[in-house]
Amino acid sequence: MTSPMLQLEGVVAGYGPTTVLDHLSLQVTAGERVAMIGRNGVGKTTALRTVMGLVPLRDGRIVFMGEDIGRLTPHQRAQRGLGYVPQTRDIFPSLTVEENLVAGLKRRPRAALDDAYALFPRLAERRRNGGGQLSGGEQQMLSVARALLGQPRLILLDEPLEGLAPLIRQDLLRVFRRLSDELSIPVVIVEQQVDEVLGYADRALVLDHGTVVHAAPAAELREDTETLERWVGLAVH
Numbered sequence: 001m002t003s004p005m006l007q008l009e010g011v012v013a014g015y016g017p018t019t020v021l022d023h024l025s026l027q028v029t030a031g032e033r034v035a036m037i038g039r040n041g042v043g044k045t046t047a048l049r050t051v052m053g054l055v056p057l058r059d060g061r062i063v064f065m066g067e068d069i070g071r072l073t074p075h076q077r078a079q080r081g082l083g084y085v086p087q088t089r090d091i092f093p094s095l096t097v098e099e100n101l102v103a104g105l106k107r108r109p110r111a112a113l114d115d116a117y118a119l120f121p122r123l124a125e126r127r128r129n130g131g132g133q134l135s136g137g138e139q140q141m142l143s144v145a146r147a148l149l150g151q152p153r154l155i156l157l158d159e160p161l162e163g164l165a166p167l168i169r170q171d172l173l174r175v176f177r178r179l180s181d182e183l184s185i186p187v188v189i190v191e192q193q194v195d196e197v198l199g200y201a202d203r204a205l206v207l208d209h210g211t212v213v214h215a216a217p218a219a220e221l222r223e224d225t226e227t228l229e230r231w232v233g234l235a236v237h
């Protein structure tokens, strides 16, 4: 079996007196697309933020590419190859699309922008527009493109489809597919659009009270209305 790229073992984390992640364990292997679903407030965002070091680890281990990263700063984790696209769309509204991308280049040559534009032709068309003038879908594309300029080895996406029209959601999912299919970048995606994300992912993890309560191939879970109703509170068809 391929060794996991990312491994969480008994992760405990929370805010103040509240424990949100309660011995969360999961693994992600190379090129995989993993969906994380569950009701509101079960800890999905907290799980991604804890992997990035934005919420401190209280117990357990986080291992990335064989290294225990649980005490590293968010910046160090990003340097190790963890990419993160937060729910809040991480862009500068007062800068143009191109300036936003340049800010994400770090020390990479400017030619790397061509890769971003190839992946998102819409951003090439809008390169001189201000970030704040973009549609929600375009802002999400910019946020993802910026994260990719950091050359992540694994990318964490927090509700990237939220508030977007169906056609834009499909556009984004097509790009996310290329990440794993063509670039072998595994994707962990938290999403409320359960039907669409299960159509996209290989494997699904259902969270409740900060731990995995169900794990299955995504296609299988998509048909499993009983499990979805029980843990996610909705039927997808």
Ligand SMILES: Nc1ncnc2c1ncn2[C@@H]1O[C@H](COP(=O)(O)OP(=O)(O)OP(=O)(O)O)[C@@H](O)[C@H]1O
Pocket (backbone or CB within 6 Å): 015, 018, 020, 038, 039, 040, 041, 042, 043, 044, 045, 046, 047
């Ligand atoms: N900064 C914070 N300070 C205190 N409590 C927080 C903070 N962020 C989240 N929480 C609480 O932690 C719990 C888990 O939140 P989290 O955002 O991880 O859940 P989620 O599964 O991502 O939910 P949603 O689907 O609504 O985004 C919730 O009860 C939430 O109110």
